[in-house]
Amino acid sequence: MTKRKIDFAYILVLIILVLTVVITIYPFLYTLVGSFNSGKDFQLGGVWIWPRVWTLDNYKVIVEDPRFWVALRNTVIRTVVGTILSLLVTSLIAYALSHPKLPCKKFFKITAIITMYFSGGIVPFFVLVNAIGLYDNFLVYILPSLYSVYNMIVISKFFKGIDEGIREAARIDGASEFRIWAQIYLPMSIPVMVTVGMWIVVMHWNSYLPTLLYTSKDPSLWTLQYYLMVIIKDATLPDGAVYDTITAQSVSFAGMVLSMLPIALIYPILSKKFNNNTVGTGKD
Amino acid sequence: MEQCLDKQKNRKRLTKGQWELLVFATFGLILLVIFSYLPMTGVLLAFRDGNKALDIVDATFGEGIWTFQNFINVLSDAKFWDVMKNTLGLNLLSLLISFPAPIIFALLLNEVRSKKAKNAFQTIATFPHFISWVIFGGIINALTDTSTGIINPILQLFGLSSPDNPVDLSLSQYFWAKMIIVSLIKNVGWGSIIYSAAIANINPSVYEAAKIDGAGRFRTAVSVTLPLILPTVTTFLLLSIGRILGNSFEQFYVFQNVANLERSEVLATFVYSQAFTYRNYSTAAAISFFEGVVSVILLTLSNKISKKLSGNSLIG
Numbered sequence: 001m002t003k004r005k006i007d008f009a010y011i012l013v014l015i016i017l018v019l020t021v022v023i024t025i026y027p028f029l030y031t032l033v034g035s036f037n038s039g040k041d042f043q044l045g046g047v048w049i050w051p052r053v054w055t056l057d058n059y060k061v062i063v064e065d066p067r068f069w070v071a072l073r074n075t076v077i078r079t080v081v082g083t084i085l086s087l088l089v090t091s092l093i094a095y096a097l098s099h100p101k102l103p104c105k106k107f108f109k110i111t112a113i114i115t116m117y118f119s120g121g122i123v124p125f126f127v128l129v130n131a132i133g134l135y136d137n138f139l140v141y142i143l144p145s146l147y148s149v150y151n152m153i154v155i156s157k158f159f160k161g162i163d164e165g166i167r168e169a170a171r172i173d174g175a176s177e178f179r180i181w182a183q184i185y186l187p188m189s190i191p192v193m194v195t196v197g198m199w200i201v202v203m204h205w206n207s208y209l210p211t212l213l214y215t216s217k218d219p220s221l222w223t224l225q226y227y228l229m230v231i232i233k234d235a236t237l238p239d240g241a242v243y244d245t246i247t248a249q250s251v252s253f254a255g256m257v258l259s260m261l262p263i264a265l266i267y268p269i270l271s272k273k274f275n276n277n278t279v280g281t282g283k284d
Numbered sequence: 285m286e287q288c289l290d291k292q293k294n295r296k297r298l299t300k301g302q303w304e305l306l307v308f309a310t311f312g313l314i315l316l317v318i319f320s321y322l323p324m325t326g327v328l329l330a331f332r333d334g335n336k337a338l339d340i341v342d343a344t345f346g347e348g349i350w351t352f353q354n355f356i357n358v359l360s361d362a363k364f365w366d367v368m369k370n371t372l373g374l375n376l377l378s379l380l381i382s383f384p385a386p387i388i389f390a391l392l393l394n395e396v397r398s399k400k401a402k403n404a405f406q407t408i409a410t411f412p413h414f415i416s417w418v419i420f421g422g423i424i425n426a427l428t429d430t431s432t433g434i435i436n437p438i439l440q441l442f443g444l445s446s447p448d449n450p451v452d453l454s455l456s457q458y459f460w461a462k463m464i465i466v467s468l469i470k471n472v473g474w475g476s477i478i479y480s481a482a483i484a485n486i487n488p489s490v491y492e493a494a495k496i497d498g499a500g501r502f503r504t505a506v507s508v509t510l511p512l513i514l515p516t517v518t519t520f521l522l523l524s525i526g527r528i529l530g531n532s533f534e535q536f537y538v539f540q541n542v543a544n545l546e547r548s549e550v551l552a553t554f555v556y557s558q559a560f561t562y563r564n565y566s567t568a569a570a571i572s573f574f575e576g577v578v579s580v581i582l583l584t585l586s587n588k589i590s591k592k593l594s595g596n597s598l599i600g
Contacts, residue, residue, distance in 0.1 A: 009501065013395045020389065021408045024469055027423045028411075030434065034426070048434055093312035096305045103302055104288040108309045115320035117580070121572030122533075123559045124326020124344075131341050132318070147315040177304040206416030209534060213560070225418045229538070232422040249426060256419045263414050270414065271407040274477050 028260070035059070035257045039250025057243040058254035065238040068255070070220055071227035078141040078223065079204040086200050087193055089146050094155035095181045100164075112149045122213075129214055138221055140214045145203070151196045158192040159185060195273050198266060205263060224259045231255055327576075329569035330354055343565065354570035364554075364571070371550040374460055375528045382467050383524050386475030387517060391505050393476065394483050406480065409473025421538030424466055428453035456547040463539065463548075478520070482513040518590055526583035529575045551575055 029049065034042055038053040046052070062068050096102055097109060119125075134140040162185065170180045186193075208225035215221040222230075231238070232255075235248040298306075331350050334343030358364050389409070396402045412420060427433045430450040439445035453462055486509065494504045510517075533552040540548045549557075551571060559568035 010395065013392050017392055017396065017405050020472065021405055024409050024412055024473065027420075027427055027469070028415075030427060031423050034432075042432055045432055045437075047432075089311075089315070092308050096308035096312070099305050101299075101302055102305045102309060103298060104306075104309075107288055108313060111313055111316060115316050117583075118324060118576065119320065120323030120326045121569065121576065122555055123329060123565050123569045123572060124323040126559065127326050127329070127341055127344060127565075128319070128323050144319045147312055147319075149316075152312070171301065177301045177308075202414050206414075206418075208416065208418055212537075225416050228416075228422065229418045232418065232425075249429075249432065252422060253426070256422055260415060260419060267411060267414065271410065274410070275403050275406060 031253050031256055034250060035253035037250065038245040039247030040245055042250055043247060053245070055245050057245045058250045059258070061238060061243060061246055061251045062254045062258060067219060067222065067227055067238065068258075071222045071224045074138070074141075074221060075205060075224040078138070079201055082142045082145060082204045083197055083200045085142065086146050086148070086151075087197050090148060090151045090196070091155050091186060091189065091193065092181060093147060094152045094159055095177075095185055097152065098156040098159040099177070112152065116149050126213060135214050136218050136221065137215070140210055141204070141207075141223070144210075145200075148200075151199070154196055155189065155192055158189050162188055194269075198270050198273070201266065202263065202270075205259075228252070228255050228259060327569060327573050329566050330573040332566055334566040334569075335564045354566045355574070358567060358570050358574070366546075367549050367551060367554045370547060371529055371531065374463060374531070374550065377460060377464055378467065379524055379528070381464055382471065383521065385468055385472050387479050387510075387513075389472050390476040390479035390483060390513075391509060393480060394505070394509065395501060406473060406477070410477065411473070412470045413474035415470075417532070417534040417538045420466075420470060421535070424462075425454070425539070428462070454541060454543060456544040459539070459544045459547040463535070466539075467535070478516060479513055482516040483509055486512050514594070518594060522583065522586050522590060525586045526579050528582060529578050 033047060033049065033051050035058050036054055036056070037047050037051040038055045039058065041047070041053040097105065097112070102108065129135055129140060129144075134143065166184060167180055170184055175183070206225060208223065208229055211221070211223045211226035212229075216226065231248065232252045235252075237246065237248055237251060326344060329344045331352065331354070332343055332348055333351060333353065393402055393405055396405065428435045430436060430452050435453060436445050436450045439451055440447065445451045451458070490508060490512070491504065494508050499508070529551055531550045531552045533556060536548060536550055536553045537556070540553060555568045555571050555575075558564045558571065
């Protein structure tokens, strides 16, 4: 059965895959290298895979910029509060909609699914945000994303897989539906909650559109991504940045690395989640 | 809903638990009404003369005439058709290139014998998906910069650029190609996951049979694996066709600048600038409405065609 011939097709497949992987990962290496390199030196070009003139000045500028800390605080708060609230709300609704005894189930299901296909667009939503007082308001980060129908469906699917007998037993013991959800279903659904929770974390961490549209006038409400956009797009240095090695570009590299760090840290757990779905029952 | 409740009540009184469930479900419905259904009524703005209005709530719901003028204005605006050309051109290109790419990646990945290597490829290729467009766009713009980027030196290796006269990739003639490549890098890994999962679900005995029949690896991939994941492929193809007028605003806003506007203005960014730069709220609403109608028509049509041709469909 052993083939002695060199398998050129297989080598070609590997080369293509390795190339793809190199192309996807290189931009991040480049940014990391740039963030540790003197900006003035970087401008001369040729700094590709290792810093030529090491410096921490780029990071110092970011860390000494008060706007960075405000933006970081806002992003952390919206991510933590937004994710926890959204998980609880979505899971509670999923519990009701996956419950066989919910009256008018079809009505609730259809009204939810319609929203996945139709939306009013950016202007009507802007009107709404203004009308309900969310303009220039921190809650605009939290409230609209409290309930995601897509996530509700994912959690519902998990709930449906839980043995009905457990719920029956709890009900005979006199537990209310809320208690059954809080004390049985919620703890049992931790795997799916972790997965969905991480999607929500990434969404909150990376979003900049709400800030651009609704809160950009108030710098105390800026989020990390919006702050980065300002320093990247404006290409101006923060006030009081006095280092002579830096450029707007090298400082923005440091900002980008700092704000990618949390995503990079949770990424190993994240990737384990989706790799479990793709391998495992593979053909070999 | 009331009718449905009455029916339930007549049949049998609701238990305490059922009332509880109703409360939870209604809570969800209220959130949807506020954040999804109420904005849907905002499409009314498309039929009002609400441009430049300071109070756009009043412009939507207050007194005033109803008109199709906004649509007439939009459709007779040459700028709008330029934007349509960009939108359709880019999205058709992306349907040709960005749509099959994750499928090809998943098929290639499936050939890798070592599970560890397979995992590593998938994990690394998926990483950019989790990075924001602000950061990813910032990195790409730096990479393509004429003085500090690495793209020009690479082009020089192939004789496509010279140090004295570097290629400025932020110019409009390169915009489409740049968007396609950037989307590929960011989404190939993530997009392939669903196909890898579909491949993983294929019964191994099918492959045994193909092997016995003497099918080579390429043959197996094309005539065994591909047909078996076709339902998944169809689903995502239909979704992409439905989004033929949609682009990621977050992506385009990051790459757009005055120099490339001619090629980079797509419906998503056009609506934004109409609404928030020029304050033509009604015009913007009219464009959004137009886009929504076209998407629904395309989705329904392609769904029907696909149902007829292959029996695979998205809805129902």
